[in-house]
Amino acid sequence: MMDIEFSHVTFYYKSNLALRDITCEIAEGTTLLVAGHNGSGKSTFLKLMNGILKPTEGEITLGGESNVNKRTSELAAKCALSFQNPDDQLFAPTVKKELHFGIGNIHADDSLIGPIATLLKLGEVMERNPYSLTYAQRRLVAIASVAVMNTPILAFDEPTAGLSIREKAYLGDLIALLRKMKKTLVVVTHDLNFLLQYADSLLLLAHGKVEYFGGRDMFFDRKDSRQILARCGITYPVYPRISAATNLKAHYFIAADVADSLKKREPAPPSAQGQHQLEGA
């Protein structure tokens, strides 16, 4: 089993409190989105999970084993992390070598390189220097180099930053594949509009504290979801907002689902129309 458990975790950077008393449990094979305002502790959460940082207080276990006394290199076979800035991560002279580097470190096989490079359309640039690629391609290389390690837990820090709609679609395909492979995914993001469709649960942070931890759909059922998001510096995600404004009964996270649901529903009685306040964009 490779579930993740944070138990009363607190972390300080020197005297600056970054995370306070974080407790949460992420079930194996599920996808967690971590969101919050700038400086809320999201990236710190990921770095604690894969052992780059050690908690000031509290306990973190991966698959039942504490990671606090483990070296980061020991944890690499369990949990791979792609950084917020791809340029902090890439150093090999070719994309191919970059994709082989992490695998070599943990003595894993390279069977995922082919399929993942194809999915992210990196096949044609395998012999190129990563720094000769566009920023979006560099990010995809950084993400791929982590995904090919085939670790049970994968963590991505802002994977959609700098991607245009084309690469976002590739990334979506990769996430769908990893979910099918029952990987535990922890994704830090501001791009809830795009990534909510893949989430099982949400961790919302404000000023280093947990404002919400639990299921995605349960969150949008809550009456105070708007207030929680506001405390976390997050505007209400756009597809759930459209779902509510058009009086749909469930929350949807992609345009096709909103449209399908609208097409299927019975015409609303005139009295029901307009009961929700229209909000500005």
Place this chain on the structure above:
Amino acid sequence: MPLALSAINLEVNERECIMLNGLSGSGKSTLCLAAADFLKAFPAAVSSGKIIRHRTEQEGGTGIAMVMQNFYSQITYLRPTVFEEIAFPCENLGLPRDEIIERTDDAIARIRIGHLAGRNPLDLSGGEKQKVVLATAIAMSPDLLILDEPLSQLDPESTSHLGEILSGLKRSMSLIIAENDPYLTLKVADRVVVLSDGKILADGKLENILGPDVECEIDLPAWTRCIMELQNGDRTRDHAGTAIRYELNYKRAIETMRKI
């Protein structure tokens, strides 16, 4: 050497906000670098064409400021506090001390990073660093402000706030923004320039340039996408019965969807 830009003819007017849209690799960043005159440093890479600048003699204007896509590389880390980091370029401009402090304070207040002013830039999160670099550029009070993906690490509320700041800045400077966020485009863009394979595919107001060729190159608002999905079943028509393809207005899109 791959061709990054070709046959670009682009005029940016005073106090105009141009949004560069397009897929990754379409040339947005290179066009930003060209507009900022950085390509001068690589004469061998520029085969033809030139950039003509009709300088305005605006008081206090300081030419061009740019926030790069990899903004991390723009922080000097030579100064111990965020305040001093933001003041650094103004010092280089040789401004009097009082004015440096005034401009730095003003930029910090606008970007809402007062709580970070005394922190060391090294200790900040990615999004906080992006805000510091944005504040630094704003403090310079340029005639032309160029922003390459300014939202990449900002939280959604800061994104919305930056939209308001940019709408305000438009009154005193020209802006070129490479950013695919459709909500920022709707909020601040006077013109959208869509790049595709290094060429200008479309240039104009967003509502006027949308068509099948542009639709697959840029991101569109969620409500516009919903209407497009519905249109596949031919369910959406405006009051005159004409089929709607692109509805950019949120309220009208919701009204249309409610009637289904």
